Amino acid sequence: xxxxxxxxxxxxxxxxxNAQSHPIWILPDMFNVSTEVGEWVTFDVSGSHTVFxxxxxxxxxxxxxxxxxxxxxYLGSYFKGHRRSVFDHYIEQAGTYRFSxxxxxxWYTVYKSGRRDTERFMWANKVEAQARxxxxxxxxxxxxxxxxxxxxxTKGAPSTTVLESRNRGFEFIPVTHPNDxxxxxTASFKVTLDGKPLKDINIEFTPDGTRYRDDxxxxxxxxxxxxxxxxxxxxxxxxxxxANHTFPAKNILADETYSVRFIxxxxxxx
Amino acid sequence: xxxxxxxxxxxxxxxxxxxxxxxLAEVIEISFELPDINTGKYQRPFxxxxxxxxxxxKSNQTLALWYDGNKWxxxxxxxxxxxxxxxxxxxxxxxxxxxxxRYAIKQxxxxxxxxxxxxxxxxxxxxxxxxxxxxPVSFTDIPTEISLKAGQEIGPITIKLKEAP
Numbered sequence: 001x002x003x004x005x006x007x008x009x010x011x012x013x014x015x016x017x018n019a020q021s022h023p024i025w026i027l028p029d030m031f032n033v034s035t036e037v038g039e040w041v042t043f044d045v046s047g048s049h050t051v052f053x054x055x056x057x058x059x060x061x062x063x064x065x066x067x068x069x070x071x072x073x074y075l076g077s078y079f080k081g082h083r084r085s086v087f088d089h090y091i092e093q094a095g096t097y098r099f100s101x102x103x104x105x106x107w108y109t110v111y112k113s114g115r116r117d118t119e120r121f122m123w124a125n126k127v128e129a130q131a132r133x134x135x136x137x138x139x140x141x142x143x144x145x146x147x148x149x150x151x152x153x154t155k156g157a158p159s160t161t162v163l164e165s166r167n168r169g170f171e172f173i174p175v176t177h178p179n180d181x182x183x184x185x186t187a188s189f190k191v192t193l194d195g196k197p198l199k200d201i202n203i204e205f206t207p208d209g210t211r212y213r214d215d216x217x218x219x220x221x222x223x224x225x226x227x228x229x230x231x232x233x234x235x236x237x238x239x240x241x242x243a244n245h246t247f248p249a250k251n252i253l254a255d256e257t258y259s260v261r262f263i264x265x266x267x268x269x270x
Numbered sequence: 271x272x273x274x275x276x277x278x279x280x281x282x283x284x285x286x287x288x289x290x291x292x293x294l295a296e297v298i299e300i301s302f303e304l305p306d307i308n309t310g311k312y313q314r315p316f317x318x319x320x321x322x323x324x325x326x327x328k329s330n331q332t333l334a335l336w337y338d339g340n341k342w343x344x345x346x347x348x349x350x351x352x353x354x355x356x357x358x359x360x361x362x363x364x365x366x367x368x369x370x371x372r373y374a375i376k377q378x379x380x381x382x383x384x385x386x387x388x389x390x391x392x393x394x395x396x397x398x399x400x401x402x403x404x405x406p407v408s409f410t411d412i413p414t415e416i417s418l419k420a421g422q423e424i425g426p427i428t429i430k431l432k433e434a435p
Binding site: 049202214215216220244 | 309310396397398399400401402422
């Protein structure tokens, strides 16, 4: 039954031409650290439809931690419950860290078959699908789902090493430093594909606490010709931002890649 | 003689009490719109329509419930708190969630004369908003028609009341 629901859900999303499973988020207990030596920061991670509510825990085996000097840090043990995952990290260096959670990549294939052109779905990449597709399948399309949620934490003064573009794949990067965002001040973000700016990309911004208000307060914005999007937040607290893009895949396992990037950031009072 | 008088008084009181709590059947027709919301993450909303007796919400009747799985039924916040968590027998009035469009629901409701009721309409959407609209319904001056302004998740609503045939 659960599987049927999942498939139905994905199909619904496909109809909207925007395949999307549960958005994933990562939320630290603090975004700014002021101790001289170092500080433990704790993080919650979950995939859910409320901002920031718990629903599905996520494996943190692929968690990427980048310290201000640009080096990889390693995660020790972590807790994976039913509804959330939790880890702690010792913030030792001065400057800005990036924490990125990725969902393991997965693929699905859609195609049309039968006299009535029924749209069909299977959990399979392009190669696996070849072996299973009916002979007269039409409009076959295999999609790679690629999701990443990031958050930035700063000890002392902010630094920018971890904000630099990787010039690879779909990226959603803060332009205004994410640990320097204040109510009433403009914050900018940039969207790129292989380092090149992307225009007209839909960006969603939602302030924390959707569970306890009727209006979700989503702001839907679009990137300009330089790939930039700006928002002037009116509420302080944690915010959740997302950007997504579909583009031709670069390997034989898919026709298209559907990339979604999430950023959690904190807006401070004046 | 005194006893007869007392009996007459008792009898008339009884008649009065019966007539004031007379149960009446009314036909209620609710037409509304589920707005077409253009978002990539669109999921059909959960919708509940029910009547509560004023200041006595334990006396209630659900007229419609559109949902998809019990896990998120609690997100119909008021309906779940007042009705859903006490009455699990909802099969006869429940149905699957519906796409955007215009809908009309026609139901016969049984109500007591002289009591006040409130009609509630609640709609909630995954990745979306929640709307709760309400209207006091009076069963003294029927037929009647009530209009409600649209909320984010549910369009303008018209409520028509008339006596059941």
